[in-house]
Amino acid sequence: MGEVLRAITRLSFCVCCLFAMAVQGQEALPDELSKEQIRKNRETAEWLAQKREEGKREDAERDAFIARFVEEPPQERVRLWCQGMHKFLVGERMTQLMIVRGTDTAAYLAEIVRSGKSCARLYALDLLCDMDRFVPAEQLFLPDAAEHFKPHIDGWLNRFMVVDGRRIGPEAFAVVKWATEQTKDKDLRFHARQYTGMLDQDLRKLTLSEVLRQWREAVAKSKADYGLLSDDGVLHAHLGDILVETAPESLPPLISLLENDPNGYVRLETINLVRWVDKYRMRLRGTEVGRRAIETMRRALERGGLKPVYKNRESREELWKTISSEVLYDSDDSEWKVYGFMVEKLHGVQTTIPGSGYNPALSGMGLPQATDEWRRFRTYLTEIDPYYPSWEYTHIGMTYDEALHPRMREKIARYFEYWKRFQAEKR
Numbered sequence: 001m002g003e004v005l006r007a008i009t010r011l012s013f014c015v016c017c018l019f020a021m022a023v024q025g026q027e028a029l030p031d032e033l034s035k036e037q038i039r040k041n042r043e044t045a046e047w048l049a050q051k052r053e054e055g056k057r058e059d060a061e062r063d064a065f066i067a068r069f070v071e072e073p074p075q076e077r078v079r080l081w082c083q084g085m086h087k088f089l090v091g092e093r094m095t096q097l098m099i100v101r102g103t104d105t106a107a108y109l110a111e112i113v114r115s116g117k118s119c120a121r122l123y124a125l126d127l128l129c130d131m132d133r134f135v136p137a138e139q140l141f142l143p144d145a146a147e148h149f150k151p152h153i154d155g156w157l158n159r160f161m162v163v164d165g166r167r168i169g170p171e172a173f174a175v176v177k178w179a180t181e182q183t184k185d186k187d188l189r190f191h192a193r194q195y196t197g198m199l200d201q202d203l204r205k206l207t208l209s210e211v212l213r214q215w216r217e218a219v220a221k222s223k224a225d226y227g228l229l230s231d232d233g234v235l236h237a238h239l240g241d242i243l244v245e246t247a248p249e250s251l252p253p254l255i256s257l258l259e260n261d262p263n264g265y266v267r268l269e270t271i272n273l274v275r276w277v278d279k280y281r282m283r284l285r286g287t288e289v290g291r292r293a294i295e296t297m298r299r300a301l302e303r304g305g306l307k308p309v310y311k312n313r314e315s316r317e318e319l320w321k322t323i324s325s326e327v328l329y330d331s332d333d334s335e336w337k338v339y340g341f342m343v344e345k346l347h348g349v350q351t352t353i354p355g356s357g358y359n360p361a362l363s364g365m366g367l368p369q370a371t372d373e374w375r376r377f378r379t380y381l382t383e384i385d386p387y388y389p390s391w392e393y394t395h396i397g398m399t400y401d402e403a404l405h406p407r408m409r410e411k412i413a414r415y416f417e418y419w420k421r422f423q424a425e426k427r
Contacts, residue, residue: 062090070097078108085123099131100154106131106172113175113188122191128176129195132163135404158404159397163196187231194234203238208246212253215239216266224265240273245394247277251289255296271297271323278327279335279389280396285328286386294327335389336378337370338399342412343419351419380422391415 069080081098085091098105112124136155165173179192193199203211214235222232243250251274258270274293277284284290301316301323325331340351352368381388392411395402402408 062093065090066093066097069094070101074102074105075108077102078105078112081105082112082120095127098127099134099157103131103167103169106168110168110172110175113179118185118187121188125176125179125188125192126195128168128172129163130157132166132168132173132176133157133159133161134167140403156401156404159401160405162198162201190231190234194238199234200238203235203242206242208249208253211239211242211246212250212257215243216257216261216263219266219269220263224269236269240269240276241396243273244276244281244396245390247281248287248289251277251293255289255293258296258300267300271300275323275326276396279332281387281390281394283327283382283386283389286382290386294324297323330375330378330382333370333375333378335399336374337368339412339415340370340374341368342403342408343416346409346412347416349416349419377419377422381418384418388415388418 069077072080077094077098081091081094084094106128109124109128113121113128115121116124134155135158140156163173163176165176168176176192176196179188180196180198182189190199193202206214218232218235218239222230222236224236225233243254254270254274258267258274261267261270274284274297277293278290282290284294298320301320304313304316337352343349344351351371351374353371354368385391391414392407393405395405405411
């Protein structure tokens with residue numbers, strides 16, 4: 001709503017300038033600006049003013065509702081959340097408040113999981129798991145940097161933690177555990193294992209060939225859709241992460257898929273996985289098998305056959321420009337600048353500069369940009385050890401989640417040690 005209001009304000013200002021010209025006299029207006037245009041401008045200005053007022057009323061009503069919501073007893077909060085969880089803004093806000101401050105609602109959410117309707121029980125189950133994984137900001141290893149990653153109120157969700165009842169309590173956890181074990185509702189069982197982390201544990205026990213087979217099958221069935229409530233979409237995402245983490249062993253079979261698989265969705269998702277290998281696991285250009293993977297991606301995009309996603313040569317050429325700039329010239333520093341920010345915060349060296357929209361005094365205003373020197377350091381590390389993205393561990397996904405990894409501090413310390421070597425070798 002804030003972005004919409006700002007856009008309306010800018011447009012309204014332009015329209016009002018024209019309207020002001022009109023009321024000052026016809027001679028102040030361009031010749032082609034007719035009375036009809038003046039009338040339309042006036043109507044537009046009035047419409048924009050009305051929309052601004054409506055937006056302000058909606059914001060005030062939402063704030064008033066949330067203020068009442070937090071004061072309601074737990075059972076009523078659960079009822080209101082069930083009614084409004086899908087509403088724009090207010091639903092997200094209620095969910096956040098339930099996660100952070102609503103552990104007293106766990107018993108009522110557990111009852112929905114045990115006996116509610118299919119969709120509602122999945123949402124309640126997901127909320128219980130997020131509630132259990134929540135970590136207050138003061139417990140983060142870098143609390144003063146928290147606002148620059150994700151503007152979650154008062155803390156983060158620890159995606160590396162298996163749900164065990166530490167916040168929701170033993171009774172609610174018993175229901176979550178029941179959901180992972182019961183066999184009457186297969187959909188509930190599948191997603192319960194997904195939300196708790198048990199599904200990921202199960203999949204990591206599979207052989208590489210079985211991971212590849214199931215991943216290919218899930219991609220083909222889901223048509224490369226990462227649907228949150230789609231079983232194939234969930235498997236597609238989890239198995240893809242495992243394939244990235246097992247590189248370089250997974251690269252030869254992925255190259256074979258890219259060269260030979262008849263399904264366009266599968267080949268396109270294989271390209272995405274290989275790109276993620278370069279970003280999260282190992283720099284492709286630093287190893288022989290990685291260079292083979294780069295060349296195979298180039299040939300696949302040149303050859304085509306990726307319908308229905310990339311149907312024409314122009315779109316494939318544009319994709320290759322993006323990929324080649326990433327894997328050959330280090331153009332994508334979205335993750336790398338976060339590591340720079342961490343090194344700067346923990347070790348006091350300058351690795352970042354203020355970026356567009358960055359304001360260190362305001363929460364959730366984005367990260368600063370990496371300095372040119374920090375970018376050159378990335379190229380230096382590629383030559384020293386192409387596996388530097390996965391030093392200590394491999395993490396795929398949002399870097400603000402990674403801030404809760406138990407070995408994050410060691411990873412940043414290692415980068416800092418090599419940063420000092422990099423600086424010394426320049427002298």
